[in-house]
Amino acid sequence: MTVPAAARQHQEERAAQGKATAAAVRALWSGIDPEDLERSWLTRAALAAELIRTGQLAAAASAEPWLAREIGPGEGAVDPEAAVAATGDLAVPLLYPLLIALNRLRRGFSTTLSILSGAAFLEMVTRSLIADAGRIADMAGMIARPRVVSYVRVVELPACARCIILAGREYTLSEGFLRHPRCDCTLAPKRPGDGWKPVMPEALFAQMDEGQQRRAFGAAAVKAIADGADIGQVVNARRGMTTVTRYGRTVKATTEGVTRRGLHGSRQAKFQKIAGNRYATAKTPRLMPEEIYRLADDREHAIRLLRRNGYLF
Template identity: 40%
Template sequence: MTVALAPRAGLEHLDATQVVVRRQVDQVQRAWRGLDPGGLRASFTALVGPVMLAAIAAGQVEAAALATPYVNAVLADEPPDAVPPSISASAFAGFTSAGLPLSSLADLLIVRLLTEIGAGMSTTDAMLAGLRRALTYTATEITDAGRTATHVRLIADTRAAGYERVVKLPACDRCIILAGRLYRYSQGFRRHPRCDCTMMPVTRQQWRESNMDNHPRALFDAMSEHEQNVRFGAGNAAAIRAGADLSQVVNARRGALPVAGRWTTTQGTSSRGLAGTRVGELRKQPGRRYRMSQASRPTAGQVINDFSGGTREELTAALRRYGYLL
């Protein structure tokens, strides 16, 4: 289920960027069909690589060109002190977000493809894996170029105090917990491969206001129970529905590991973390800057399992003790 809970302008910009991405991804997918299993390197070099690089470069220019009208529209209600400069869309094309030439992506693709076949993977499976990587590279680099252009444009506009993260479902749990978060104009944008989240410029007045429609809980509540269970895990989703804080639940999953048959996590268990201060038993450990709790912190899903036969009050108290409820 896809819903539009974030600011309309940000979602419209996200949709426009995705149209660009889909158009170029389709070109790469069509070109991939010309890959010859009997002559992979030659057919890739002649038929696939050039199309992919041209598609990415064209998409980067298109996505970057959306930045100026988008930022202008969002900030239109506040008169500028001076005419903000426009960006050069072509300046954001021809290289990866890491600054490497786009040709490095083609080189990496064919090397990985041939290496996997050499390691024993079937040609069919290796080609499918290669296609997935090609589409990921294409989508990621185009979207990154558009986001970077938007960021540059809002930095150049003194009306923008920063930006708000816009997240549209379906999205990963890491992005959902960042929905609606405000960042200063100078802060970088956190993203992952194929991340299609975007940023919406905010004025100083908007910075002081709260957009109640664009926050993690609103996105979680807009998902069906099945979608919640798939995205967060059944136990963690149940904990969130019981009132657990989304950020605490999701962050705890990063350091999760089984201990004596129970899932525990080290996330948030330092003297700076909410769980660490509540659970206590803090001690200094070699190589650690902050004291760490010696008590294990169960994941939110494990807490649910541990108290499955208890009362709501007991479950709530346990979730609060381990830092999942604020």
């Protein structure tokens, strides 16, 4: 049994709320005067804030009815207004689209591209604020229900690689929710004895077609995962991606997992201490998956390198 249908529906409705609110706010932005960006946006900012707050309230208000149906009444009902207030003041987030557009203009970009840059940021921050308000309400409602002992991350496609590798992960209620801008993942409550199993990263990856996989992970990472590389290791490696000179050429490597405790570092014999770094790191660089495929003589060689660099268990 996978994540309960109600939890998936809750996630879909929350994402739809964010999308609809973002579209309304972006439409408001599209009406600004190209000849007077500052004045025209500042006169609209109050209405944009009202639209966002309305969307946040709708997202936060959905938490209590959903949890009441799934878990039962809590020790207290969720206050949507409090959840919205916890996301912070909107003055700065709504000023940034204007600053971005003006900065682009000063750097020589066209007015059209500058306005589009501001619009992209505005859409991202709106969707993030909607999701944050909803998740705060969800968490509050779960904590108010003693039967809930943990929560599971619910990820629905399309999603980014960072979210996919966290799909199905279970957290205690004291752990914060990891999210990035525009992340629309939600939470599913778990009680002792619940028999359902979460959808794991590998299952989500298998549901994606080749084009979706390449867009989310990159071509080399898709090849590595298909050959059995751990999906989490492949994605996490990109956080510390860098270039180093080894083997007589410049290669792509990563600083992730290279200490003695890391998957790559634990398999190395020689370590070095670098100034400013509290941990000793492996002398041999940890190659990125795409570099492994570029250097490997054949598939077997590539798999050996994937294992040596900590992508395979």
